[in-house]
Amino acid sequence: MPQLISIAVCVSDDVTLSDFIPPVDILSSMNSGDHPVLGVGVPESAYRVTIDYLAPTMAPVVALQGRPAPTFNPTLTYADAMASGKQFDVLWVPAGPVDIFATGVSTIPKDEIAFIAQQAPKAKYVMSVCTGAVQLALAGVLTGKRATTSKAFYHAVGAVTPKDITWVPEARWVIDGNVWTSSGVAAGADMALAFVEHLAGKDVARYIRNVTEHPEVTDKDDPFAKIHGLI
Amino acid sequence: MPQLISIAVCVSDDVTLSDFIPPVDILSSMNSGDHPVLGVGVPESAYRVTIDYLAPTMAPVVALQGRPAPTFNPTLTYADAMASGKQFDVLWVPAGPVDIFATGVSTIPKDEIAFIAQQAPKAKYVMSVCTGAVQLALAGVLTGKRATTSKAFYHAVGAVTPKDITWVPEARWVIDGNVWTSSGVAAGADMALAFVEHLAGKDVARYIRNVTEHPEVTDKDDPFAKIHGLI
Numbered sequence: 001m002p003q004l005i006s007i008a009v010c011v012s013d014d015v016t017l018s019d020f021i022p023p024v025d026i027l028s029s030m031n032s033g034d035h036p037v038l039g040v041g042v043p044e045s046a047y048r049v050t051i052d053y054l055a056p057t058m059a060p061v062v063a064l065q066g067r068p069a070p071t072f073n074p075t076l077t078y079a080d081a082m083a084s085g086k087q088f089d090v091l092w093v094p095a096g097p098v099d100i101f102a103t104g105v106s107t108i109p110k111d112e113i114a115f116i117a118q119q120a121p122k123a124k125y126v127m128s129v130c131t132g133a134v135q136l137a138l139a140g141v142l143t144g145k146r147a148t149t150s151k152a153f154y155h156a157v158g159a160v161t162p163k164d165i166t167w168v169p170e171a172r173w174v175i176d177g178n179v180w181t182s183s184g185v186a187a188g189a190d191m192a193l194a195f196v197e198h199l200a201g202k203d204v205a206r207y208i209r210n211v212t213e214h215p216e217v218t219d220k221d222d223p224f225a226k227i228h229g230l231i
Numbered sequence: 232m233p234q235l236i237s238i239a240v241c242v243s244d245d246v247t248l249s250d251f252i253p254p255v256d257i258l259s260s261m262n263s264g265d266h267p268v269l270g271v272g273v274p275e276s277a278y279r280v281t282i283d284y285l286a287p288t289m290a291p292v293v294a295l296q297g298r299p300a301p302t303f304n305p306t307l308t309y310a311d312a313m314a315s316g317k318q319f320d321v322l323w324v325p326a327g328p329v330d331i332f333a334t335g336v337s338t339i340p341k342d343e344i345a346f347i348a349q350q351a352p353k354a355k356y357v358m359s360v361c362t363g364a365v366q367l368a369l370a371g372v373l374t375g376k377r378a379t380t381s382k383a384f385y386h387a388v389g390a391v392t393p394k395d396i397t398w399v400p401e402a403r404w405v406i407d408g409n410v411w412t413s414s415g416v417a418a419g420a421d422m423a424l425a426f427v428e429h430l431a432g433k434d435v436a437r438y439i440r441n442v443t444e445h446p447e448v449t450d451k452d453d454p455f456a457k458i459h460g461l462i
Contacts, residue, residue, distance in 0.1 A: 021252040028298040037333045051299040067259040068282040072303040102268045150443045213415035224238035
């Protein structure tokens with residue numbers, strides 16, 4: 001029997017959809033062996049995933065202001081998840097509200113930060129994409145750790161987060177213990193593929209990469225550090 | 232005043248979310264100049280986009296079977312759009328139901344094919360990602376044209392579509408007249424960036440590429456043709 005991995009995607013209004021949609025499609029491709037059409041020729045994975053989309057309320061989530069993206073539907077509120085006592089295996093944290101970079105004041109929902117702080121100590125993996133690293137930082141997850149984030153917002157992220165974090169300017173993603181943080185937006189899919197390889201092995205990761213047509217990159221392949229003047 | 236471009240994203244249950252979410256985030260980044268935080272330093276675009284998500288009904292859309300993706304909410308039904316007489320500027324068609332590759336029988340909603348056939352003759356651009364090319368083919372849009380599609384499903388797509396289409400095995404995306412077709416999943420974001428450059432110019436496209444951290448590729452960069460034995 002494959003092992004079930006429970007993933008909590010932590011969202012709110014103003015989320016960047018591209019920080020988690022390709023990653024969840026990649027991670028859930030570990031379930032493809034069960035699909036009547038897509039399952040043909042799929043290498044067996046020792047894992048299957050279940051994914052919840054957590055938000056402050058069950059109302060449809062509205063993506064980053066000004067982006068005419070579709071609204072989507074959460075499966076669980078942060079408050080209900082915290083009250084239930086459920087422990088998730090993986091937290092996946094995309095970019096949320098960006099007001100903090102202009103005002104210095106966080107409009108990230110307090111429930112989201114509280115949920116991350118409650119879950120992180122016993123989660124097997126905690127992962128962020130782009131400025132989702134701000135939520136991890138504010139929840140105390142990055143204390144004393146190496147991490148990366150959006151290269152366009154690199155200095156902005158450093159300015160609003162605790163000083164006990166070692167930000168890495170040139171990396172597609174950074175792994176420190178069980179905390180994985182990626183660069184901006186598209187880097188999340190690359191980190192998701194690396195995570196599949198870490199969990200389920202090279203054959204499964206290669207299969208998913210080749211079906212989703214993501215060119216192979218490593219954690220060292222980061223042209224955007226130089227483009228944004230960070231190195 | 233920027234020119235408004237209306238985009239119809241054509242979906243149904245069993246859609247692949249990654250075929251249109253990064254592309255709509257990229258296309259709608261042409262609106263970023265209007266954003267109070269993200270607008271700082273954005274090159275002026277001569278275009279803004281409006282995007283509708285069309286589906287057979289207004290019920291939440293359930294993505295490809297077995298993928299625990301979030302459900303999302305359409306903004307318009309195909310029937311209402313056709314009855315309204317509205318003409319969209321751009322059709323964006325992601326992969327839909329894949330049953331056709333196993334059974335030879337299409338379960339793509341008839342309304343979706345009818346909508347594409349109704350809109351395509353006067354649309355400024357018609358674009359597909361991955362096996363979304365099947366919907367274009369069944370709507371007659373690809374007759375006599377060069378096009379590409381998923382490299383994993385390349386032969387499967389050829390087997391269920393009319394023989395008067397010239398499928399191109401090695402290309403990240405193909406442009407024939409006003410019809411743009413991309414390879415699988417991740418290629419859709421690359422085509423979206425090329426489309427922004429085509430519409431709004433190099434500066435706007437480069438800005439969006441650098442914020443979303445998509446490495447630069449051209450339509451010739453297609454390692455997956457060889458990986459899938461097509462060349």
